[in-house]
Amino acid sequence: MPPPKLGLVNPNEIALFLDYYELTSTKTDFDHENDALVTQEYFVRSLPFGSYLVSAGLEQVIAFITNLRFEEKDLGWLEATSGPDFRNGFLDFLMNFKFSGDIYAVPEGTVVFPNEPIINVTGPTIEVQLIETYLLNIMNFQSLIATKTARMVDVADERTVVDFGARRAHGRDAALLAARAAYLAGATGTSLVLAGKMWDIPYIGTMPHAFIQNRPNELQAFREYSASFPHNTILLVDTYDTLEGVRNAIIVGKELHEQGYRLIGIRLDSGDLAKLSIEARKLLDEAGFEKSKIFVSSDLDEYRIEELIRADAPIDGFGVGTRLVTGANFNPITREGGVSALPGVYKLVERIGKDGHPIPKTKLSAQKVLLPFRKQVHRQFDENGLFHRDTISRWEEEVPDAEPLLVPIIQQGVLTYDFPLLEESRQYCRSQVELLPKSYRLLSEAPKFPVKLSPELEKVAS
């Protein structure tokens, strides 16, 4: 019998990570010698929450594009399975495929707004189309998670936010990419060890309830743990009775102190976190453990974090699971929500005609906004250096006193952008969010950030 399959993506097969319609349409382009130069743009029409989006995922998209090669065995499989219409000519073309176009994009961690181009891809139509599915998959997911986390980190203020979500993430890659996007957006670390290794970010954890249940009593469980982790004792206190758990943690904290160590903190994972954290803080302080911290988890998100902080809960850090790694579009306070996905799209906006002039492209039937032409975004700042206004313009159009957001990444197929370290992108992302005036950072009912169209775009969009 064949062994069970782990089903992980092989990097040498990843060129086939595309929707079949990209192959049918590019094969038709090939057959009809359509090699027009086109631009497609990645943008998001509407956000699942809040007024702003944190762009994330560019590094994985560019790694894919610069390495994009179709292997002989993949093409053989395609020929064997795709029916009589796939002739060899096109498959031979794919064998020699190499991206030769230009890519401009906003750096990872940039704060952007609806309808602003985040990535634009210009090149021969076949090349530009073949990367659609991969680009959308990566950008939609990582930008969703980065945005969700940025909101949590913003309301948590100086308190820590840690990704605890691997068990509820949508597969292995989702857990790893969510840890990356969360860290990029300001999370302190992740519970997932492999994410720590892959992205060089802090990994963090305490103990499961099973660890405590697995021993005769809680006090013994705490004592064994502190003996094994004297430098890093954080005790989970809610397995049986939370405040009794805090008292047991204090006993072990005193024993640690006698041995020259200290109780780093406790974790609450259930119940009324505001009330319990206030009572736990009191018990800890009375026993002389003013420096021991209180960490909480249990179905948290930015709304709950804000609620806890408004209730003056003395919490030092938040472990966030499901609602971080799924980017949950659900407000547990108002009970409003929807689907956990960012609806970003990658649309044809411009085609260079036979006379060399650009032809704007708009889709007419669906009544959805599509700004034609290859575009740039220009950001203006107010007297305090905060974001004041964005202007979307045609690519070559000048906008005075403004900073263009899309920068060159790949030029004529060659990578020219120097990717920052994740740590650098993380600092940049925090500064971006802090440059956004406070009103646009409200969790609910934030106003729309002013994004206007340039004179040239205004002409064609109306």
Place this chain on the structure above:
Amino acid sequence: MPPPKLGLVNPNEIALFLDYYELTSTKTDFDHENDALVTQEYFVRSLPFGSYLVSAGLEQVIAFITNLRFEEKDLGWLEATSGPDFRNGFLDFLMNFKFSGDIYAVPEGTVVFPNEPIINVTGPTIEVQLIETYLLNIMNFQSLIATKTARMVDVADERTVVDFGARRAHGRDAALLAARAAYLAGATGTSLVLAGKMWDIPYIGTMPHAFIQNRPNELQAFREYSASFPHNTILLVDTYDTLEGVRNAIIVGKELHEQGYRLIGIRLDSGDLAKLSIEARKLLDEAGFEKSKIFVSSDLDEYRIEELIRADAPIDGFGVGTRLVTGANFNPITREGGVSALPGVYKLVERIGKDGHPIPKTKLSAQKVLLPFRKQVHRQFDENGLFHRDTISRWEEEVPDAEPLLVPIIQQGVLTYDFPLLEESRQYCRSQVELLPKSYRLLSEAPKFPVKLSPELEKVAS
């Protein structure tokens, strides 16, 4: 400068796909020579939608467990980064780690209900704990998607349901696992070519709007496409005006017919799908294209599919994207919803005491249901052969005239289960759903399926 990272999981590093607390707790077990035999069970307390769950993902879980090895370089990294408390003894132990326990589980595609054990894992406490994160990640996601798809396939009746969701899936693995889980649950195929290759399932597609915009007019786009795909012409008709698009498709259909081919069908991707499909059917039929099919897509899910069928929309197949691959817990009809994740858990239920007797385990503080002891599920059938009632029992307890659902998978560390082909699991899954009486398959307000406790369990649960 270092090249950008694709960030895909390396199968040789996957042992570190665990939450750090599994390492701290198992290291403490190791230090204190705790090698108690325990059972942990995977189950789901409450479902995000409907009355039943389709179990999926077992193959990827078992592939992980049977291959679980810690590599020297991973352990070196762990030692270097995890602080002063990780001594070598435990890391040496991990170097020789091999799962030696027993696993029982329901086969993939089995219909199960809340609180029923789906997988139980029995073995030394360290081994049983280390697989938690991976098991939950895979089972929660694939079971969510299989359940969501089973509901769509069920209401779609004989019409096809195809996964179109790669662009909105949570990363690359999510897109591939969703295609697998959807196919397992009865989908006809996927748009994602790599999923077709990886799981040996049909891959399907038409053309993007950009393909049509990229040509002087729709008719020319259709002609070029049909010239390139005469055996498989399905035309996307809604780029400009949908009914005009149908008329253009008919023109091309006639040209195809003259060449000895036929128009397979058309696809609608926007607008009022019920109304447009009725009008399109009329145009096609009047022109003699009674056999050409109508496929639709555009924010579909099981509720929309049911609505379209109730409106007598003459639709032959549904392409479902976002709400399939995210397992969206959102009803667009009632506008109720929540978080796109299955809240499955993996809990300690039993520990063999020093006297050899099992000690039941329950967590007390959170007031959540936890049935103690290692358990089996027994299914009874009615006179028509349909599912009648389930009984959850203690492991060795007999339940007459019932079929036990959990079967042996791994025994003393050795794989003894012969994994069926995905195609076989798919047939099995469809038959499982069809054995569930109709009332439990209602999309909204389905009653709870009767699941009772055995006499022995009743004693300890009350």
